[in-house]
Amino acid sequence: MKRHPLNRALRIDKMTLAALEATLRLYLDEKKALQEIPVLRMMTESIDIIRQKADRLWMDVSMRMGPVAVCQMKEVYSAVGGGSMPLAEIPSVALAVMPKHMSVNQLDEAMRRYDPPIFGRIAKDQYLLDLRTIQDDEIIRVADGLVEVLQVK
Incomplete structure (x- = not known):
C-alpha cells in the first residue's frame, strides 16, 4: 500500500x-x-411470453386510458447493450403511446419523475415501453404510472 x-x-x-x-x-x-440473473432472463425470454405481457399491459391501460392517448402494440428490437455486444439487437414487443394532450418528450420526462421512475424510449413520435424489460410483477405498476401521468381518472 x-x-x-x-x-x-x-x-x-x-x-x-x-x-x-x-x-x-x-x-x-x-x-x-x-x-x-435478470439480464439473462430478459435476453432469453421468448417473444411469445413478451407478447403475452404486452397484451396484459395493453388491456389494462386501454380499459382506463380513454381519449387522452392512443396505445398500440408494436414489434420492436431491443438493444442488448454495450460491452461485448454493442450492436446486438433482439426482437421484442413494445406498448407505443401517442399522447394527445402533451408531447412524447413531456410524457417521457413525467414517467422518469414518477415514483418509482419508469423508463421508456422515444421513436418516431411514440413513447415506447419495451416489454422485454418489464417483469410480470411490474406490469400493474407500469400501467398505473402511465394512467396517472396522463391524468386519467
Missing part, C-alpha cells in the same frame, strides 16, 4: 467481492443463471 497508495482507493471491498462470488456461482448452473 505504501508504494502504491492508489491501491487503497481501488481495492475491492468484502461486500463487493461476496456479491461477485455469488453471481459467478450462479453461472455454474446454466438453468439457475437464466432464472435468477
